Amino acid sequence: xxxxxxxxxxxxxxxxxxxxxxxxxxxxxxxxxxxxxxxxxxxxxxxxxxxxxxxxxxxxxxxxxxxxxxxxxxxxxxxxxxxxxxxxxxxx
Amino acid sequence: xxxxxxxxxxxxxxxxxxxxxxxxxxxxxxxxxxxxxxxxxxxxxxxxxxxxxxxxxxxxxxxxxxxxxxxxxxxxxxxxxxxxxxxxxxxxxxxxxxxxxxxxxxxxxxxxxxxxxxxxxxxxxxxxxxxxxxxxxxxxxxxxxxxxxxxxxxxxxxxxxxxxxxxxxxxxxxxxxxxxxxxxxxxxxxxxxxxxxxxxxxxxxxxxxxxxxxxxxxxxxxxxxxxxxxxxxxxxxxxxxxxxxxxxxxxxxxxxxxxxxxxxxxxxxxxxxxxxxxxxxxxxxxxxxxxxxxxxxxxxxxxxxxxxxxxxxxxxxxxxxxxxxxxxxxxxxxxxxxxxxxxxxxxxxxxxxxxxxxxxxxxxxxxxxxxxxxxxxxxxxxxxxxxxxxxxxxxxxxxxxxxxxxxxxxxxxxxxxxxxxxxxxxxxxxxxxxxxxxxxxxxxxxxxxxxxxxxxxxxxxxxxxxxxxxxxxxxxxxxxxxxxxxxxxxxxxxxxxxxxxxxxxxxxxxxxxxxxxxxxxxxxxxxxxxxxxxxxxxxxxxxxxxxxxxxxxxxxxxxxxxxxxxxxxxxxxxxxxxxxxxxxxxxxxxxxxxxxxxxxxxxxxxxxxxxxxxxxxxxxxxxxxxxxxxxxxxxxxxxxxxxxxxxxxxxxxxxx
Numbered sequence: 001x002x003x004x005x006x007x008x009x010x011x012x013x014x015x016x017x018x019x020x021x022x023x024x025x026x027x028x029x030x031x032x033x034x035x036x037x038x039x040x041x042x043x044x045x046x047x048x049x050x051x052x053x054x055x056x057x058x059x060x061x062x063x064x065x066x067x068x069x070x071x072x073x074x075x076x077x078x079x080x081x082x083x084x085x086x087x088x089x090x091x092x
Numbered sequence: 093x094x095x096x097x098x099x100x101x102x103x104x105x106x107x108x109x110x111x112x113x114x115x116x117x118x119x120x121x122x123x124x125x126x127x128x129x130x131x132x133x134x135x136x137x138x139x140x141x142x143x144x145x146x147x148x149x150x151x152x153x154x155x156x157x158x159x160x161x162x163x164x165x166x167x168x169x170x171x172x173x174x175x176x177x178x179x180x181x182x183x184x185x186x187x188x189x190x191x192x193x194x195x196x197x198x199x200x201x202x203x204x205x206x207x208x209x210x211x212x213x214x215x216x217x218x219x220x221x222x223x224x225x226x227x228x229x230x231x232x233x234x235x236x237x238x239x240x241x242x243x244x245x246x247x248x249x250x251x252x253x254x255x256x257x258x259x260x261x262x263x264x265x266x267x268x269x270x271x272x273x274x275x276x277x278x279x280x281x282x283x284x285x286x287x288x289x290x291x292x293x294x295x296x297x298x299x300x301x302x303x304x305x306x307x308x309x310x311x312x313x314x315x316x317x318x319x320x321x322x323x324x325x326x327x328x329x330x331x332x333x334x335x336x337x338x339x340x341x342x343x344x345x346x347x348x349x350x351x352x353x354x355x356x357x358x359x360x361x362x363x364x365x366x367x368x369x370x371x372x373x374x375x376x377x378x379x380x381x382x383x384x385x386x387x388x389x390x391x392x393x394x395x396x397x398x399x400x401x402x403x404x405x406x407x408x409x410x411x412x413x414x415x416x417x418x419x420x421x422x423x424x425x426x427x428x429x430x431x432x433x434x435x436x437x438x439x440x441x442x443x444x445x446x447x448x449x450x451x452x453x454x455x456x457x458x459x460x461x462x463x464x465x466x467x468x469x470x471x472x473x474x475x476x477x478x479x480x481x482x483x484x485x486x487x488x489x490x491x492x493x494x495x496x497x498x499x500x501x502x503x504x505x506x507x508x509x510x511x512x513x514x515x516x517x518x519x520x521x522x523x524x525x526x527x528x529x530x531x532x533x534x535x536x537x538x539x540x541x542x543x544x545x546x547x548x549x550x551x552x553x554x555x556x557x558x559x560x561x562x563x564x565x566x567x568x569x570x571x572x573x574x575x576x577x578x579x580x581x582x583x584x585x586x587x588x589x590x591x592x593x594x595x596x597x598x599x600x601x602x603x604x605x606x607x608x609x610x611x612x613x614x615x616x617x618x619x620x621x622x623x624x625x626x627x628x629x630x631x632x633x634x635x636x637x638x639x640x641x642x643x644x645x646x647x648x649x650x651x652x653x654x655x656x657x658x659x660x661x662x663x664x665x666x667x668x669x670x671x672x673x674x675x676x677x678x679x680x681x682x683x684x685x686x687x688x689x690x691x692x693x694x695x696x697x698x699x700x701x702x703x704x705x706x707x708x709x710x711x712x713x714x715x716x717x718x719x720x721x722x723x724x725x726x727x728x729x730x731x732x733x734x735x736x737x738x739x740x741x742x743x744x745x746x747x748x
Binding site: 018019022023024045048060 | 314375534535683684686688689690693698700701
């Protein structure tokens with residue numbers, strides 16, 4: 001099942017809100033906001049989020065791919081996931 | 093070692109034996125071997141005794157020859173025989189063999205200057221009946237506790253806050269600043285406590301109360317006169333210090349045992365104690381069901397090496413939650429970690445085995461730069477000197493190899509440390525820990541957050557730093573912060589004194605001998621942390637007393653299971669009660685929807701990181717603490733006059 005860019009963003013945003021922003025009910029997380037800023041998430045939460053992204057969208061990440069460009073913002077994640085899924089579809 | 097409490101009134105309207113009796117009863121656990129009172133018109137003293145030196149003769153309160161000075165005291169003065177000889181030569185006459193008497197004659201002779209001559213751990217109060225003053229003092233590093241309150245010119249003090257509250261004359265309220273400090277520094281920094289209007293006497297400080305006013309003065313300052321290079325005989329000097337430190341701390345009329353964690357520091361203290369002890373040493377350890385926390389293999393190895401009689405207390409999955417409320421009764425403060433709970437069990441075991449005093453290794457990490465935090469400081473400075481150097485940043489990974497094991501975290505982990513603050517910030521070394529702890533504050537209710545308003549406890553800490561701090565090297569700045577925040581405000585109190593004395597067990601700290609402290613503080617930091625090798629000079633010396641296998645063992649920080657202990661099968665029902673909306677609203681500090689989010693994640697087993705673990709423990713402990721101390725009055729039946737071993741009053745005459 002292909003997910004659109006915005007659908008990926010929505011699902012990841014919901015995960016982050018439910019698991020890391022539940023104590024800030026008014027917090028608006030923008031698509032390009034840096035997740036590590038202002039203590040929204042820390043290194044352990046990033047690890048948890050990566051595990052969620054892998055299982056939710058059926059992809060695998062390598063150590064080198066765990067970088068700010070790919071996981072630093074909702075847009076970054078959506079681009080990364082889309083790219084991975086496109087590559088997977090091309091190879092299958 | 094013992095418990096003390098007292099009251100001084102602005103005017104001589106009297107202090108009732110019943111009031112003193114309640115104060116004594118509240119801290120009876122600190123002194124199960126006897127108790128005594130001084131009941132005067134203006135001042136009342138209560139003392140509960142843990143008999144360790146001069147069992148027969150050392151009851152308190154005690155006076156000088158003419159009864160003008162009355163003392164109550166909690167602690168040990170390790171050089172008391174030498175001080176006694178000096179005072180006898182100056183004409184003082186002693187009736188007992190105990191260190192208490194040395195204090196009262198020492199004060200007679202030298203006044204507050206006596207404090208510089210003491211080698212020990214102490215908190216005491218001396219009432220001068222002619223001058224109508226009360227002199228209070230606390231040891232250099234904060235080993236023994238002393239709290240006080242001054243509502244309307246009266247003066248209340250006690251080894252524990254519960255003694256002050258038990259008087260029935262001081263109200264219990266929340267100090268939002270104190271709470272905020274607990275959630276930032278792991279413990280409120282003296283003079284602050286989580287209780288409004290109740291203060292903690294700072295370490296290295298004495299006070300004089302007279303006519304309704306308390307004057308405080310520092311008599312000891314932590315200093316780091318770092319030498320350019322280490323002395324050529326540094327290992328010899330260290331050897332002398334260690335042998336002397338342990339040697340004097342074995343002075344007692346009861347057997348002294350030792351805690352054994354399996355790590356370098358307590359292995360050292362236990363080994364030295366075993367060698368110097370007249371009897372076979374008794375050692376005591378904590379074991380965990382969960383192998384992540386357990387160190388029993390190493391503990392047994394050391395015990396076998398030194399030939400001690402070794403006992404263990406096993407911490408199971410549900411032990412932590414079951415004991416948590418009792419632990420909080422003793423710590424008198426919310427906590428961010430559960431590490432104090434196994435120490436509570438350990439002290440109980442020790443007492444059950446008939447041992448009243450133990451040597452233990454606290455202080456070594458602060459003196460010899462053992463904590464991971466010090467390595468972090470090195471690495472962070474190194475990286476920030478050349479930002480963008482990937483090679484330098486990889487060093488951060490070496491600090492936490494477990495986390496890096498699956499290639500997880502990577503760049504983000506490094507970012508957390510490297511973005512935690514500017515190198516120019518005096519609190520640089522501690523910002524990651526302070527920022528992590530204060531995630532609990534994300535859960536504050538809007539009302540509590542508004543009430544805190546302009547409070548900034550980190551800014552206050554910065555403002556309190558002495559001028560000489562700014563000339564020290566980064567590692568010594570970190571060491572100073574560690575001594576004054578973590579050690580004094582949390583390790584020595586909540587994990588140390590409070591847990592030991594809950595069961596009448598006195599802790600003795602060879603690494604906190606002030607002469608050893610001064611020796612280590614003058615060493616170049618490279619002698620202590622060389623690259624990423626911590627406690628370097630201590631490890632160089634350690635083969636003299638330890639099997640090399642132990643002295644070269646990698647450090648494992650002491651931790652206990654946190655959030656998971658409170659959820660899952662077998663967890664107590666009160667956890668849910670205290671974290672429910674009604675309870676949260678009643679206490680008013682935390683926001684119910686925020687806490688429910690956290691509880692949901694705890695129940696799902698998702699709380700694995702420090703941040704949420706600390707938040708959960710912080711919230712739950714606050715709820716329990718509030719109910720125990722704020723909502724319910726501390727109300728206790730008094731220890732009756734007739735059972736006291738000593739009762740003095742204003743007609744006091746010198747006992748025969």
